[in-house]
Amino acid sequence: MDDHQVAIYLVAMVVGGLIGRLAPAAGPGLEHAINPVLGALLFVTFLQVPAAELFRSLRDGRFLTAALVVNFVVVPLVVAAMFAFLPADQAVRLGVLLVLLCPCVDYVIVFSGLAGGSSRRLLAATxxxxxxxxxxxxxxxxxxLGPDLADIVEPGxxxxxxxxxxxxxxALAWALQAWASRRPTGQKVSDAATTTMVPLMAATLFTVVASQVPKLGDSLTDVAAVIPFYAAxxxxxAFAGKAVARLFRLDTGAARAIVFTGATRNxxxxxxxALAxxxxxxxxxxxxxxxTLVEVLGMVAYVRLVPRLVPERHHR
Structure with a gap:
């Protein structure tokens, strides 16, 4: 499943979109399934974010600083440059901000590794x-969004x-990690839970798309209009990540990992x-x-192109 995860995710989203269009009455029922499926997926996702690495990761100062700079300085500047050109719809703008301002902490590690990036460093930084x-x-x-944020978002x-x-x-994921580090049974439970990542991701994408598509109404054009922004x-x-890696004089594996962490979103x-x-x-x-749809396709391209963008001779 890991080898074919991109195809699985695409199929899940396409089928979800078709169900949402052809059977919109199923939307409310599917919406009730979102939280349980999403909660399970996030538990498995966080299970792969090692709590024990949090303090250890602070030792790799140069890589960590580069990761923080690319995600929390460069990315917001890029988003700011795009923001004025986004569709005027507040919901669309808020959705774009939510997703682009938060770096990925899960499958970025897999895709970065496929392109020769340092998965170990990225895992430690997550x-x-x-x-x-x-x-x-x-x-x-x-x-x-300024003062409008209070009018848009209900805090409860x-x-x-x-x-x-x-x-x-x-909290549950990190508790299981602690159990797994002490008991073989805990390790077996952790390993079994981790294998459910791809089917849970597919189930979540299907459920969300199928339940939300009927709500689109006249907003389909605005949603489609953000696709070029995500692609851009x-x-x-890709180039901003390479520039940051060069600024911090990172080796090839670390540089490729920085490109991936800057591009993939959470x-x-x-x-x-967003659902709240x-x-x-x-x-x-x-x-x-x-x-997610644009990014999954983009990651296929990244795996092929990032090794060319950051070749071995980039090592210093």
């Missing part, structure tokens, strides 16, 4: 990237989604936040999932 994005996201949203459902779908799965983001961040972790928005902003969730 806990810090996860904590940093959760702390910085509210501030970034306020910078882009937002905080509930953060607690139930992010904090609880993260991938192109720009759509699944911010999805609960009021019904008037329901399109934001589809905008977030649309980014």
């Amino acid at each position: 806990p810090l990237l996860l904590v940093a994005q959760m702390l910085l996201l509210p501030g970034f949203l306020y910078l882009f 459902p937002f905080l509930e989604a953060f607690l139930v779908l992010i904090v609880v799965p993260l 983001f991938l192109v720009v961040m 759509s699944l972790v911010v999805l609960p936040l 928005l009021p019904d008037t902003l329901a399109v934001a969730a589809v905008v977030v999932v649309t980014q």
Whole structure:
């Protein structure tokens, strides 16, 4: 399944889109399934984010600083340059901000490894990237949306989604990691849970797309309009990531990993936040999932092109 995960995700989204269009009445029922499936997926995702590595990762100062700079300095500047050209719809804009401002902490490690990037360094950096994005996201949203943010986002459902779908799965995942480090049984449970990543991801994509497509209404054009922005983001961040890696004089593996972490976004972790928005902003969730579709295709290209963009001679 890992070898064919891109095809599986694409099929899940296409089938979900067809169900959403052909059987819109199924939407409300499928919507009730989103939180359980998404909670399970995020638990498995966080299970692969090693809590024990959090303090160890701080020792690799140069790589870690490069990862923080590319994700929390360069990316917001790129998003700011794009922001004025986005569709005027507030839900679309909020969806784009949610997904592009948060770096990926899960399958980026797999794709980076396929392209010869340093998966070990990226894995060690993921806990810090996860904590940093959760702390910085509210501030970034306020910078882009200003006082309007209070009118757009109701804090109650937002905080509930953060607690139930992010904090609880993260705590359970790190508890299982602690058990796995002490007991063989815990390790077996952890290994078994990890194998469910691809089917859970496919189930989540199917469920979200099928349940949200009927809500699109007249917003389909605006959602489609963000696809070129997502594609442009991938192109720009490939070169921006390379520039940051060169600035910090990273070796080839580390440089490729920086390119990947700058380009891949955390759509699944911010999805609960998009789903917690009021019904008037329901399109934001589809905008977030649309980014996944573009990114999955983009990662196929990245695996082939990043080794050419950052060749072995880049080593210093």
